[in-house]
Amino acid sequence: MCESLKSEYQLCEEIGRGRFGVVYRCFSPVSGDSFACKSIDKRELSDQTDRDCLEKEPKILQLLSANHNILQIYKVFEDENYLHIITDLCDSSDLYDRISKHTFSEPEAASIVKSLIGAIAYCHRLGIAHRDIKPDNVLFDSRNRLKLADFGSAEWFGVGEDRTMSGIVGTPYYVAPEVLSGRDYNEKVDVWSAGVILYIMLAGFPPFYGDSPAETFQAVLRANLRFPTKAFRSVSPEAKDLLRKMLCKDVSRRFSAEQVLRHPWIINGGETRSMTDLS
Numbered sequence: 001m002c003e004s005l006k007s008e009y010q011l012c013e014e015i016g017r018g019r020f021g022v023v024y025r026c027f028s029p030v031s032g033d034s035f036a037c038k039s040i041d042k043r044e045l046s047d048q049t050d051r052d053c054l055e056k057e058p059k060i061l062q063l064l065s066a067n068h069n070i071l072q073i074y075k076v077f078e079d080e081n082y083l084h085i086i087t088d089l090c091d092s093s094d095l096y097d098r099i100s101k102h103t104f105s106e107p108e109a110a111s112i113v114k115s116l117i118g119a120i121a122y123c124h125r126l127g128i129a130h131r132d133i134k135p136d137n138v139l140f141d142s143r144n145r146l147k148l149a150d151f152g153s154a155e156w157f158g159v160g161e162d163r164t165m166s167g168i169v170g171t172p173y174y175v176a177p178e179v180l181s182g183r184d185y186n187e188k189v190d191v192w193s194a195g196v197i198l199y200i201m202l203a204g205f206p207p208f209y210g211d212s213p214a215e216t217f218q219a220v221l222r223a224n225l226r227f228p229t230k231a232f233r234s235v236s237p238e239a240k241d242l243l244r245k246m247l248c249k250d251v252s253r254r255f256s257a258e259q260v261l262r263h264p265w266i267i268n269g270g271e272t273r274s275m276t277d278l279s
Contacts, residue, residue, distance in 0.1 A: 090139035110270030121257035133193035195246025223249035
């Protein structure tokens with residue numbers, strides 16, 4: 001283990017595993033505060049793309065550190081074989097675990113989406129697209145505060161007219177159709193993914209799915225958004241309106257993250273009121 005890491009932090013039990021390493025609980029003997037330590041064995045990185053992701057994530061997290069709904073990075077230690085990243089400790093259940101157990105009331109869903117979209121909007125203002133928004137990457141700390149995590153697939157995009165990216169990244173249920181089509185795309189792919197999360201929170205199942213990844217991709221590409229009566233009988237028109245605007249296949253008409261934050265359903269905290277100015 002890296003000697004400089006051992007001099008500042010004491011590693012405890014393993015609390016998770018990701019694509020690039022193992023996450024441990026750790027604490028600082030000086031302050032007594034607990035953190036998470038993501039330890040990556042650089043020898044197991046298979047290609048240059050993995051190495052690029054490894055180098056990029058700490059830099060992006062440091063840039064985003066002012067937002068309290070984004071996982072905070074505190075220190076990075078590196079030696080010949082390992083990279084260790086010290087971050088917030090999020091030892092509560094993640095959003096995937098919570099979604100697996102129950103559907104959400106509209107106020108519960110609105111509170112989570114407001115924090116998530118707030119974090120996404122902050123990323124977009126700084127020219128960063130996350131590109132892998134999914135419940136597994138939405139964590140909660142000991143105070144139940146949402147923390148957007150795992151920026152390994154994140155990308156910088158231009159701040160002028162040409163704000164596009166390329167490359168197929170993401171997760172089957174949550175990836176935007178323009179990513180799968182092979183065309184260049186912009187930061188609104190994150191809004192689509194957040195819209196899928198909102199749909200699942202309210203309905204208990206994803207809006208686009210199939211019996212295999214290939215069938216799921218085809219369903220995403222068709223983007224035929226439906227609200228089955230049984231699942232959406234008690235869901236408000238305001239929530240459905242927002243879902244239509246987040247899960248709009250036409251990217252030019254899809255809401256930006258900032259527009260989502262200004263939608264009445266978000267502003268009213270998921271409390272259903274009269275439909276006014278939903279444009």
